[in-house]
Amino acid sequence: MAKYDDLDVKRIFGVGIASVVVTAVTALAVQVVYYHMVESTAKLKSEQSSYETQNSILATQMESISGYGVDAETGNVVIPIEEAMELAVQESQSANSADESKKENESQPDAA
CATH class of the missing domain: 1.20.5 (Single alpha-helices involved in coiled-coils or other helix-helix interfaces)
Structure with a gap:
């Protein structure tokens, strides 16, 4: 009998496990990048924010x-x-x- 009809089960499991690992690492990397960008955006927004409305209200109250x-x-x-x-x-x-x-x-x- 010919052996070329048999499936290489070890290779299939290896590729499957490698695919799961690559997918998990990619998902974690995307999550880390996302939260880093959110944090840097929030920090930048707070550095550039001005309190014009609040300051004008306080000035009116003080007046x-x-x-x-x-x-x-x-x-x-x-x-x-x-x-x-x-x-x-x-x-x-x-x-x-x-x-x-x-x-x-x-x-x-x-x-x-």
């Missing part, structure tokens, strides 16, 4: 809390935030001293 004026809708007088904080501290201190003097006057018996 509104640091100036004098009158609110057209409510008619309230607007003063800078620093001055408002100082006034609040002064009012608090004067209220505390008034409460303390009132307590002292109540605790002293009348000399009548």
Whole structure:
């Protein structure tokens, strides 16, 4: 009988295993390249980004809390935030001293 009709099973398995290994290595390499490119793109985007919208909003807010004026809708007088904080501290201190003097006057018996 002729041997040329037999299949070379070892060679078929070898080529199959080699194909699986090459496919797996290629998939891993593509994944590594993909994540590297995503990371470098994100880094580049964050380096080149500007916060124009946020900065303009902050500037508008700082302008509104640091100036004098009158609110057209409510008619309230607007003063800078620093001055408002100082006034609040002064009012608090004067209220505390008034409460303390009132307590002292109540605790002293009348000399009548």
